[in-house]
Amino acid sequence: MEEAQKQVWVFGDYRNYFQNRVTLQLIARARELAAAMDGQVCVLLFGHELQDWIDEYVAHGADTVLVIDHPSLKVYQSETYTGLLVDLARQHRPEIILVGATSFGRELAARSAKRLNTGLTADCVDLRIDEQGLLVQTAPGFGGNLLAEIVIPRHRPQMATVRPGTFQELPHDYLRAARVERLDLPPNLPPERVRLVKSERLPPREQALENAEVVVCGGRGMGSKKKFRNLHELARLLDGQVGATRPVVYAHWAEDGALVGQAGRQIKPQVLFSFGISGAIQHTAGISGNPFLVAVNKNPNAVMMQMADVGLVADANQVCLALIRELKNRLRT
Amino acid sequence: MNTVVLIKQVPQAAELPWDSRTGRLKREASEGMMNPACKHALEAGLRIKERHGGTVMAVSMGPPEAEEVLREALALGADQAVLLCDPRLAGADTLATSYTLARAVERVCPDFDLVLLGCHTTDSETGQVGPQMAEELDLPAVCDAEDIQIQGKRLTARRVSDGFLETLELTLPALLTVTTQEFTPRDTPLGGVERAFAQAQVRVLDAEALGADSSRMGAAGSAGSMLRVYSPTAQKKGVLLKGAVKKNVQDLLDRYGDRLGGLIRKDLGLEG
């Protein structure tokens, strides 16, 4: 590997590939960052029998793939993987390391940043290089209504995690070529202290909300658990699915699986009804595809109302009930 | 079993009022509360104590007002409470926070068996402090634990991680972070509130008392630096309907029924 060239690293997280293509999405953004500093994109890949992933990452934009392939790495282990990543980072001194914000990635990134004594910004919604060549990380802060731009001026590497779905992957290019560097497992790796006794793949979770063309989302403005149930009736009439905000899920008005946002489901409906939702970034980050948005809120200045194609300044539940009545009338005819 | 639970006070309001002129957050406008995941972690600690004996110590870092969440922890059943309170600790990122909290745990409870944290806080949501403390304290750790079983020095934890249900085993002492899925917190008994004030104390420590490297704490020990904070601007400029609900709903369907109906393949046009 040419050490002179600045490097943007991406951790190759392949465990749940079919539901989560975050590594490919990160490679795409890493290419833009590398271009801005005349550097190259390197993907780290730890595990066993990894050829499919090597091919996949190369086809999606990696310039280099650093591979450590060993039977003992067959399952994800946070201490061991942290040790490998940190060792390599100390040798190669990358400028930037990007990690997908999966359960494993979050822990790996946090541990690695600690061992490397550097900064780590969680859940970035944007990444760019500024005039001084610093990585500007945009992340939600303070409960999600605000975005903060953060830089890591003195420490290297600059580290960030990014939620799946934040960036777009590049098209698959079979003809791309890249350097693949296979490394040996370091001999004096300390043993993993956390033993995986059992691991079962959970059935792929229901994707109805993710795939729904119509989503009816409710927030605290619905008023109560009982009133929140009216949204299900509305969704039924529209052949849609019900989504919810975090406060509503915390209050058990809706199931965890209904959570729309950064920490929950990513939706891409054609039509989105938003009832009593102010529009914190943690929620809006879960909405993509620019749907036709109808928002209902008593506060006309709520972010959601300003984003809306049609905003109704009113009590969310009353509008929900009126819509149900009106739809029943019209659908009957 | 000596358990230390790390507790953070977070703003109660999901959305803090923000002064668009000064770009400052009106933090004082909001009441504090115990971070929900921390409350679940405390509940996990209390259940472990009920089953295996021992003590639960609650530790928080924050302004003097954070005494309140520690009193709440005492009211719920914690045995001791410690507040790290020093302006020099302010402005810490997770790198500095995890260093500071790790030193604090070593200082106030050197013979701990278990350190518990919430998996993330509602105000910053990084979820990084737990694993970084595990690094700092050099402890085996499990993040996002949902079930905890202890036999002697062996701890078994279950968690859901990226679509896998995992059972993990480690030897104490250890660190766990707890999600809000399990360990639903108990309600506070009123006698607990009385006891939290009449029979317990909140020990307050400043940076010096930790005897730690001050260049690694607070803003000085942080790697990240904030360039600016801004309110995401809305992209669309749509129609705003005010007034009678029924009329507005009819208007909505009259004006957009074709469009909505087309998108969802139903006829929602004018009443006919």
Next chain:
Amino acid sequence: MELNPCLKHKLLRKTVREFAEGVLGPIAAEIDHEARFPWEAVEKMRALQYFGLQAPLDLGGAGLDTISYAVVVEELSRVSAGVGLCVSVHNSVALYPLLRFGNSEQIKRLAPDLCSGKRIGAFCLTEANAGSDASGVETMAVALRPVGGQDYLINGTKIFVTNGGVCGLALIFAVTEPGANQRAASVFLVESERPGFQVGEIEELAGMRCNPVSSLFLEDCRVPAANLLGRPGDGLKIGLTALDTGRLGIAAQALGLAQGALEAALRYAKERQQFGRAIAGFQTIQNYLADMATEVEAGRLLLYRACSLKDAGRPFTVEAAMAKLFCSRVAREVTNLAVQIHGGCGYSKEYEVERLYRDAKVTEIYEGTSEIQRLVIARGLLSQPGGRPVSS
């Protein structure tokens, strides 16, 4: 006197508010509408020591001070005044007199069940011909003198008994000597399972509808002398002492109602649009809100001061009467204005102020009408040479 709430009272308020909003909030309208006692909520409150607020910790109580007691009743009543009433009456005019006047055997035998809420307490003074005039009590307790023991046989009818339908222990006021001075009533601790103790029909009331206010019938109800509270003839003393504390509870309840109504009115005034703006923008509404908030705050100070006097072990009879007189009027006026601000919606069961408005009125009536409070206050004023009943 400390005017800033200490952290303990703040945390206690938060604790109760969270519980009330989380557990009572979702059912408050329904239990009012159906006139249903919320056992499911009471079950939770038992475990959390709501039924032993000021009882010592070793009896299973929460060991709280009197300001705390007011805060708890206030916060419960802010969400459901009927539940606040249950807790207030149980703690102040059932458990408190037992702890104050009971002998150690009675306390050991009966207090734990009251503190745990296993038995809910009731206070039975009022009869068809006795209310404000306590000397009109006609319920009779006749001493039986069998060999080896002393029992009483109680006969009479009590009316408007708060918690009547669910009570496990009733404090029954009865006269023991027919023809003797009727002021010499005595108080008997009567467990509800005693033969001859019967709950009458639940009253259909305008407000506080989740509380099963009922008549109680005592027909040859045999009670051992061990259940006599204090000495024979102590009834008036016990009743007045209990009612002093009870009035703090009713004042707290009224305050909670007023606070709830004020918050609802504020919310509505900011939302409701008329003439192109929120009605909170109109000066008339602002004046209403300002007056409401000022009255509530004044009531709170009056109440907490009376509570702090009690905690300091000083006389507080007059102050408790003042707090009850004032807070109950504030409750009526503030809930009235809250309905007014809501306009037609305020008259609808869709909005909570309709319930608060109905609930508020009775605070001017029970545990001593406003007229009786004035009498208590005036008596205090006139009995002091300086005309100032209590110095601060």
